[in-house]
Amino acid sequence: MRKRTTLLVALLALALLPACGQGSGPEPSVQEPPAREEMQRETLRLELTRSAADEDTLMQALRMLPELLPAALAEQGVAVGRVETTVGASPAASAQALNDGSVDLAVLPGTVFAELGGEAVPLLTAAETAGAEAGGRRMLLLAGPTEYGCQLSARAASDTPLTWDELNRAAWSVIGGEERGMVSVWLADRYEGNTLSDLSRVTYAETDGDGESAADVLAVPADTREGADGVIGETEPYYSVILAAWPDDDELKTERFRDALSAALAQVCGQDASVRDALGGALTAPVEDDALNAMRRLATLGG
Structure with a gap:
């Protein structure tokens, strides 16, 4: 009887060995998250306003932006077929064109955006110092x-x-x-x-x-x-310039597009100083709509 019991215990131990060794097998594979799809636009319409930049600088920026900006955006995962650049007849006219959807993006003086921006969505403002994450001057x-x-x-x-x-x-x-x-x-x-x-x-x-x-x-x-x-x-910040988006285009209002545009403009402004001067600075600092409430109050005070 003792031999039979010993034999049964041995057989049971052998049966359990594979189960005990399962933890030493290969690690389960971890799936990489799927890559984000590239954002695609056939056309991006950007309007500038006349500012402190002289006419030659403005014309140079109008020539360079359609060449440099699509390539810079592509590096950020935004494919744009072509960039169309125009100059508004006045800052007020550019604000109106932005709200009407005649342009996708417009660069406006901060005071004009605060007073006439309507439903347009602020995206970026000038970084006051190189590499700064915030814009505006207090x-x-x-x-x-x-x-x-x-x-x-x-x-x-x-x-x-x-x-x-x-x-x-x-x-x-x-x-x-x-x-x-x-x-x-x-x-x-x-x-x-x-x-x-x-x-x-x-x-x-x-x-x-x-x-x-x-x-x-x-x-x-x-x-x-x-x-x-x-x-x-x-004081609260003063924003000298705002790059804003047409309010009815949901893609332009996304954080992803804003981040891509910020990185692309940083690259383009580094490549051509005329672009930076025509924009009113390196428009790389994100700005939220409620950050402009003090500027709106300033408009009601008449400066």
Whole structure:
């Protein structure tokens, strides 16, 4: 009986051996995700507006974009048969053409898009520095080096909101270009609609100057004073240029197309400086519609 039992145990052990070794077999193959299909368009209609670029630069960009942009887009998985470039009679006319569907994409001044963009979809804006992921320019409100400026700085540092009377008493120096209108938006949002034009003492300058030493409050482009002390406030971004899409074309509104266009424009602007100048900058920074709400408020303030 003992021999029969031993034999049965041995046979059972042999039967279990294959099952125990199953885990050492080949790993199951992992399927690669299917490659995304190439986006295809027969035509992409792009309209530019006359800007700071001179006529020769604009004409050069109009010649180069149909040649360079399709190849750059193809590298990003977007096949375009041809790119048609035009120049609008005016920024307002380009905004109208975009909303009517007469063009697929249009490059508009930020102020024009904020006021007349309608249902058009903002895609890209100029990157202020090379490789920057965000666009737009903010203004910083800084306490000046005067005795009263130091008082304002101490009040702001204590998280005590400054009153309109305190700011109106100050001597202001506002430095910068069109982006300085965002200071008016900052003020209007906090002080019952009051803007720069309502302040008693304001001087304006395009660049930094000697008058700063006499100012109680300085309003300066944020990128010129990174890490500054005595910050009273910071405005929302000002967008000088917007590349927008026809609202009724769902493909143009996708994140995939926007990313492809951003990469393609970065390549094209690097290949030909005339394109960058005619566009108003390297239009590579994504911008969402709600980011332009402050620009829309600026339009209602009249600048």
